[in-house]
Amino acid sequence: MITVRLVQSARRNQTAGWALLGAGALLALMLPWLVYPPIAVDILAWALFAMSIDILFGYAGMLSFGHAAFWGVSAYATGLAAIELGVPFPLAILVGAVSAALVAVPIGLVAVRTHGIYFTMVTLAFAQLIYYIANRWSSLTGGENGLQGIPRDFVGLEWSDPFVYYHAALLIVAIGFWVAWRSVNSPTGQVLVALRANPARVRALGFSVERYRVFAFVLSAFLAGIAGGVYAIGHRMVTLQDLYWTTSGEGIAMAVLGGTATLFGSIVGAALLVLLEDFLATSGIEATGSVTGAVFVLILLFFRGGIWGAVSAALARLRGTSQDDVLERPPPTGPAVPPSNAAEEATTQGSDVK
Amino acid sequence: MLRTERLVKEFRGFRAVGGKDGVDLAVREGETHALVGPNGAGKTTLFNLLSGALAPSSGRIYLREREVTGLPAHTIARLGVARSFQVSSVFDDRTVRSHVDLTLLAHSSLRTRFLTSVRSLGAFAERTTEVLELVGLGHLGDRRAGDLAYGQKRALELAMVVAADPAVLLLDEPTAGMGTEDIERTIDLIQRIKGGRTIVLVEHNMKVVGMLADTVSVLQAGELIASGTYSDVRSDPRVVDAYLGAHRA
Ligand SMILES: Nc1ncnc2c1ncn2[C@@H]1O[C@H](COP(=O)(O)OP(=O)(O)OP(=O)(O)O)[C@@H](O)[C@H]1O
Numbered sequence: 001m002i003t004v005r006l007v008q009s010a011r012r013n014q015t016a017g018w019a020l021l022g023a024g025a026l027l028a029l030m031l032p033w034l035v036y037p038p039i040a041v042d043i044l045a046w047a048l049f050a051m052s053i054d055i056l057f058g059y060a061g062m063l064s065f066g067h068a069a070f071w072g073v074s075a076y077a078t079g080l081a082a083i084e085l086g087v088p089f090p091l092a093i094l095v096g097a098v099s100a101a102l103v104a105v106p107i108g109l110v111a112v113r114t115h116g117i118y119f120t121m122v123t124l125a126f127a128q129l130i131y132y133i134a135n136r137w138s139s140l141t142g143g144e145n146g147l148q149g150i151p152r153d154f155v156g157l158e159w160s161d162p163f164v165y166y167h168a169a170l171l172i173v174a175i176g177f178w179v180a181w182r183s184v185n186s187p188t189g190q191v192l193v194a195l196r197a198n199p200a201r202v203r204a205l206g207f208s209v210e211r212y213r214v215f216a217f218v219l220s221a222f223l224a225g226i227a228g229g230v231y232a233i234g235h236r237m238v239t240l241q242d243l244y245w246t247t248s249g250e251g252i253a254m255a256v257l258g259g260t261a262t263l264f265g266s267i268v269g270a271a272l273l274v275l276l277e278d279f280l281a282t283s284g285i286e287a288t289g290s291v292t293g294a295v296f297v298l299i300l301l302f303f304r305g306g307i308w309g310a311v312s313a314a315l316a317r318l319r320g321t322s323q324d325d326v327l328e329r330p331p332p333t334g335p336a337v338p339p340s341n342a343a344e345e346a347t348t349q350g351s352d353v354k
Numbered sequence: 355m356l357r358t359e360r361l362v363k364e365f366r367g368f369r370a371v372g373g374k375d376g377v378d379l380a381v382r383e384g385e386t387h388a389l390v391g392p393n394g395a396g397k398t399t400l401f402n403l404l405s406g407a408l409a410p411s412s413g414r415i416y417l418r419e420r421e422v423t424g425l426p427a428h429t430i431a432r433l434g435v436a437r438s439f440q441v442s443s444v445f446d447d448r449t450v451r452s453h454v455d456l457t458l459l460a461h462s463s464l465r466t467r468f469l470t471s472v473r474s475l476g477a478f479a480e481r482t483t484e485v486l487e488l489v490g491l492g493h494l495g496d497r498r499a500g501d502l503a504y505g506q507k508r509a510l511e512l513a514m515v516v517a518a519d520p521a522v523l524l525l526d527e528p529t530a531g532m533g534t535e536d537i538e539r540t541i542d543l544i545q546r547i548k549g550g551r552t553i554v555l556v557e558h559n560m561k562v563v564g565m566l567a568d569t570v571s572v573l574q575a576g577e578l579i580a581s582g583t584y585s586d587v588r589s590d591p592r593v594v595d596a597y598l599g600a601h602r603a
Pocket residue numbers: 347365370391392393394395396397398399400440
């Protein structure tokens with residue numbers, strides 16, 4: 001009896017999931033008809049960027065305020081690969097993402113030894129360091145001018161049309177979405193969610209907690225790097241702004257607004273903020289920051305789980321119970337959750353030499 | 355099986371484990387070895403050392419004949435030493451089954467896969483069912499762990515400890531906070547999961563110690579003051595002084 005009902009509800013969930021995915025895909029394909037194509041590209045890039053932050057924050061419980069480093073390093077590396085080496089843009093983006101991942105390895109090795117707000121501060125500090133280096137190293141980065149006129153070549157097609165580029169970007173970003181979704185729903189993803197709740201327990205089970213944290217960090221940086229590369233090719237330029245901490249802040253705002261630990265919420269959050277900022281910029285309203293901030297606060301005031309959290313809760317209520325799909329998922333993240341048995345964890349971290 | 359030599363752990367100069375000359379503990383293969391002592395004696399700290407959660411300040415630890423001093427906790431776990439925690443540490447939002455799956459994952463090559471579906475954990479289904487039935491949670495597999503009764507959570511804790519078939523179990527107060535009925539059930543449960551395993555057990559309840567332990571070691575203020583059979587240790591004057599006589603006879 002009960003099993004039959006569970007199977008039915010699982011099947012219904014699955015159907016609903018596919019329908020939602022289909023609708024989303026259709027909307028994504030039509031997006032450049034609905035909004036100005038360069039804005040559509042921005043939405044893609046920011047969505048993947050926010051998602052990379054959500055993997056780390058929403059699932060593994062690590063709030064990075066340094067993701068601008070990965071977005072920016074990739075943007076510069078992508079631009080340099082395209083300008084200096086003349087590689088086709090998809091390859092340039094790959095070069096960028098790999099660079100971001102490489103930069104993330106040493107940062108991750110240091111940062112994962114800290115927790116909660118300290119992790120956030122350490123990642124911020126590293127990102128600001130990279131910003132500073134990029135500013136100084138102007139022979140490579142162009143300093144204040146940044147990189148200009150990044151070519152957008154690939155098998156001789158006419159990619160300068162933003163409409164055409166959008167579809168290439170969509171394919172690249174969709175691969176990034178898939179990797180993100182797959183990895184949080186993988187065995188490794190299960191370990192990450194568990195270690196967020198109780199790292200000492202997970203370690204005692206036989207998992208190398210630090211290694212999982214570093215892996216999550218580097219994977220997240222790689223995805224942030226794809227996003228930064230897509231953005232750089234889209235704008236055909238890179239500026240220091242891409243490395244600045246406000247870029248990290250923007251990504252976090254999108255992830256939180258859309259709803260953390262949902263992945264798809266990041267897409268919604270990114271779309272909303274990009275469109276809002278574009279609307280404010282073109283309508284000549286001066287106080288862009290305050291309006292965006294107010295929208296942010298209002299949404300989180302009414303929907304604590306973000307937009308996606310509110311929508312999926314409403315859908316669940318509509319369908320009756322069917323909790324089964326929510327079970328293995330972490331609860332929506334509030335600001336910086338400390339590990340639940342912080343004491344035990346602290347003793348295993350502290351000054352003890354391993 | 356498990357042996358320490360002059361083991362010492364200090365926290366900022368305070369010697370939680372070690373006493374005068376360090377702790378020499380010897381656990382024989384296949385025995386149930388109870389570790390008793392008043393609150394703050396250093397029992398949990400000793401467990402943290404044995405399981406690798408803490409590195410000792412000095413001294414050595416051997417598992418079988420292999421030195422494991424200073425190895426990280428996850429390595430020691432994979433060498434077949436599984437521990438439970440004094441404070442229940444189940445994952446409230448996970449299902450009961452997925453706790454056991456997670457434990458099995460730690461010992462499987464699937465553990466580093468990130469582009470494989472989580473459904474691959476279905477490979478553990480049979481063993482998971484077996485383990486849950488062993489600890490009496492067979493019918494609660496799909497329940498959220500946070501919704502379990504206290505005794506059931508402790509049983510789930512034990513399921514996680516035995517799932518991967520470890521050679522050594524370190525159980526930190528498995529009956530803590532339980533009423534008589536749950537305690538009886540836990541004694542029974544530990545006897546059932548024992549098999550040929552070696553068990554080290556921290557326990558305040560002397561009835562449980564009497565029922566389960568082959569050997570009893572007494573820790574006081576970080577020092578190992580006695581080790582022997584239950585009746586030997588029970589009549590040891592130092593022990594009576596330090597512990598049994600004082601407040602828990
Ligand atoms: N991480 C730590 N930092 C500093 N002191 C600690 C730490 N862990 C334990 N201690 C101290 O070491 C001593 C032994 O503690 P431990 O938890 O090992 O005792 P216990 O024998 O398990 O006691 P109980 O029966 O209450 O569980 C205590 O005085 C405790 O305050």
